[in-house]
Amino acid sequence: MAAPLVLVVLAAVTVRAALYRSSLAAFIAERVEVASPLNAWKRVVEGLALLDLGVSPYSGAIFHETPLIIYLFHFLIEYAELVFMITDVLTAVALYLAIQDFNKVVFKKQKLLIELDKYAPDVAELIQTPMEMHYIPLKVALFYLLNPYTVMSCVAKSTCAINNSVIAFFILATIKGSAFLSAVFLALATYQSLYPLTLFAPALLYLLQRQFIPIKLKSKSFWLYTMQYASLYLCSLVVIICLSFFLLNSWDFIPSVYGFILSVPDLTPNIGLFWYFFAEMFEHFSLFFVCVFQINVFFYTIPLAIKLKEHPVFFLFVQLAIISIFKSYPTVGDVALYMAFLPVWSHLYRFLRNIFILSCVLIFCSFLFPVLWHLWIYAGSANSNFYYAITLTFNIGQILLISDYFYAFLRREFYLTHGLHLTRQDGTEAMLVLK
Amino acid sequence: VCTSRFWFNYRHVANTLSVYRSVKRLGIPDSHIVLMLADDMACNPRNPKPATVFSHKNMELNVYGDDVEVDYRSYEVTVENFLRVLTGRIPPSTPRSKRLLSDDRSNILIYMTGHGGNGFLKFQDSEEITNVELADAFEQMWQKRRYNELLFIIDTCQGASMYERFYSPNIMALASSQVGEDSLSHQPDLGIGVHLMDRYTFYVLEFLEEIHPASQTNMNDLFQVCPKSLCVSTPGHRTDLFQRDPQNVLITDFFGSVRKVEITAETLSLDRDVPGLDSKFPEEELATEPLKYAEQLPVAQIIHQKPKQKDWHPPGGFILGLWALIIMVFFKTYGIKHMKHVF
Numbered sequence: 001m002a003a004p005l006v007l008v009v010l011a012a013v014t015v016r017a018a019l020y021r022s023s024l025a026a027f028i029a030e031r032v033e034v035a036s037p038l039n040a041w042k043r044v045v046e047g048l049a050l051l052d053l054g055v056s057p058y059s060g061a062i063f064h065e066t067p068l069i070i071y072l073f074h075f076l077i078e079y080a081e082l083v084f085m086i087t088d089v090l091t092a093v094a095l096y097l098a099i100q101d102f103n104k105v106v107f108k109k110q111k112l113l114i115e116l117d118k119y120a121p122d123v124a125e126l127i128q129t130p131m132e133m134h135y136i137p138l139k140v141a142l143f144y145l146l147n148p149y150t151v152m153s154c155v156a157k158s159t160c161a162i163n164n165s166v167i168a169f170f171i172l173a174t175i176k177g178s179a180f181l182s183a184v185f186l187a188l189a190t191y192q193s194l195y196p197l198t199l200f201a202p203a204l205l206y207l208l209q210r211q212f213i214p215i216k217l218k219s220k221s222f223w224l225y226t227m228q229y230a231s232l233y234l235c236s237l238v239v240i241i242c243l244s245f246f247l248l249n250s251w252d253f254i255p256s257v258y259g260f261i262l263s264v265p266d267l268t269p270n271i272g273l274f275w276y277f278f279a280e281m282f283e284h285f286s287l288f289f290v291c292v293f294q295i296n297v298f299f300y301t302i303p304l305a306i307k308l309k310e311h312p313v314f315f316l317f318v319q320l321a322i323i324s325i326f327k328s329y330p331t332v333g334d335v336a337l338y339m340a341f342l343p344v345w346s347h348l349y350r351f352l353r354n355i356f357i358l359s360c361v362l363i364f365c366s367f368l369f370p371v372l373w374h375l376w377i378y379a380g381s382a383n384s385n386f387y388y389a390i391t392l393t394f395n396i397g398q399i400l401l402i403s404d405y406f407y408a409f410l411r412r413e414f415y416l417t418h419g420l421h422l423t424r425q426d427g428t429e430a431m432l433v434l435k
Numbered sequence: 436v437c438t439s440r441f442w443f444n445y446r447h448v449a450n451t452l453s454v455y456r457s458v459k460r461l462g463i464p465d466s467h468i469v470l471m472l473a474d475d476m477a478c479n480p481r482n483p484k485p486a487t488v489f490s491h492k493n494m495e496l497n498v499y500g501d502d503v504e505v506d507y508r509s510y511e512v513t514v515e516n517f518l519r520v521l522t523g524r525i526p527p528s529t530p531r532s533k534r535l536l537s538d539d540r541s542n543i544l545i546y547m548t549g550h551g552g553n554g555f556l557k558f559q560d561s562e563e564i565t566n567v568e569l570a571d572a573f574e575q576m577w578q579k580r581r582y583n584e585l586l587f588i589i590d591t592c593q594g595a596s597m598y599e600r601f602y603s604p605n606i607m608a609l610a611s612s613q614v615g616e617d618s619l620s621h622q623p624d625l626g627i628g629v630h631l632m633d634r635y636t637f638y639v640l641e642f643l644e645e646i647h648p649a650s651q652t653n654m655n656d657l658f659q660v661c662p663k664s665l666c667v668s669t670p671g672h673r674t675d676l677f678q679r680d681p682q683n684v685l686i687t688d689f690f691g692s693v694r695k696v697e698i699t700a701e702t703l704s705l706d707r708d709v710p711g712l713d714s715k716f717p718e719e720e721l722a723t724e725p726l727k728y729a730e731q732l733p734v735a736q737i738i739h740q741k742p743k744q745k746d747w748h749p750p751g752g753f754i755l756g757l758w759a760l761i762i763m764v765f766f767k768t769y770g771i772k773h774m775k776h777v778f
Contacts (some may be wrong), residue, residue, distance in 0.1 A: 071754075
């Protein structure tokens, strides 16, 4: 499987290199959908220039990257294009290895459940076979590398690629079962953008499952392991934050990075939902609504953990999607990360109900973003409502996509245990409804 | 000063520009004129003849010309700015063209037009200047020695009320109508669609067109301009504060820039050794090398004062700590047995 992967990587690198050399690079770099105030390359360069002039880069409202990024790019700024291409390749390879391992886990579990007779007798067509799953890791790597969103994100040199890569390594470490590495990478991901904190729950569930610790609230080993993992995570986070203090000898980066993410002062339009609300809001409501919107990101973790505790990797996928939709400054790079996972659930295709409409919505919205931006900003014949409408539609499309997959997944699980042909009490055919 | 905006107040701008034109024609340069126009008629979208402002129907006289220099334009024409110009209490950033740089030998002509009433003049449709404020401003000018003699002309309805309160010496005032009377406009032009001039200023312009820099016409003639038969309103004037007899005051004293030149036929010798004046400068000082311009400014010192830009480097402790952590994580994950391969 290495050769096709290498081919895919080569193709991706060629596409990116070609785009870097073309005139599109400058155009893409300034698109608001690709570069947000948190991860625009222009701001990284500005921050490093300020540092060379002897001024702290966090002194204005320009630079919102973490000190580790400063350190990384201080030495690598001339090779920025190479760095981003390598980051994308690393992410794809990490996802490839992770999904390969995950497939093995899925098989083992499936085999166990078949032997334990947990499945209904007529669900043979729903069982996943090695044949159909052979190419899934390659498809995942392909989906990530050749996704137009990823390519644009890479050409724009948005540090979202670095965030994606850290999350991909976190996923790889979790699936391989190493709690320590997983905690370290999760701490790095949380350190960079706050929201991967919610990925703690799926990772914990997966590691518990792997250690065969049952998830019962009374179980002592459950709490022991949770405490271990949580303390690893928190310690690494504290260590990384304290280390960043020593880069510039100041705690300035905390309000600049985390304060910025949480309080959303910059209302530049992006593909998210925050900017329009807060542009229209009265001052004295903004604190309340900032809290509401931020809680909305973290809110789905516990219910999903309760529902999906047997399927932590799916939970991880849904949680990643929720982060990319509801975070304060989303970009298409975040969308690309969870879309890379879609081939893993390709066996759910027969249960997806709205996939055609949703894919059309997403594609059309992606094309309409630059059109309506041009109409609003340059032609002056539209206003912010038009762009906001497309943002809303795009996000609704994503939410419906996730809920569709959620429904399909749960439906398949139900069929697996209760059989494909469901009948009601009076013998007529029944329909599963997600309540 | 023209204080009205909007297209239908075309005539006020035309009034002001006519006086401006006469004053320039008689020799006063733009540096000595402060022109305030509250609106732009020449380039107004409603002007069918762009870049022109006509004073007479049938478009006989374009008072806009091609070298009009407007100092205060549009929304800058406010009561505050007007009073600041008069009294000289102007922020230091104001350019010279917007200042009244007069001294105690200057004769000042102030011409104001617009919509007025009993005791006030309306600025820009939103504020007013009262006759009391104006009188106080002139008193400030007098106390600061900002004028020698001042001629104040106003063409508004009930204009005479504006000069009632003056109390400073050396002021002569003319107005287009008495209290209780309206000043009327002259003629509409059907091509442009508005009234082009006010009657009083129209006849003043006609009068001034006859004046040339050498003319000996005096103020009494100006007082006769626009009798009631032509103007419908009764123009008024006030000379009680003026020291000289108006008969002896030439029009060109205010409207023109006529210098008093005395031609002498005898030669004057400017002698170096004026008796009674000691030579304060000893010969030795005068023999020193004259300073070249370049050496007067220590440019070389100034240039090298900028500190050299040092590149920022991450502190050593940080690098050490970071790589130590990375190595620790690596060995924790993959076991200590790899250490011997590394070293």
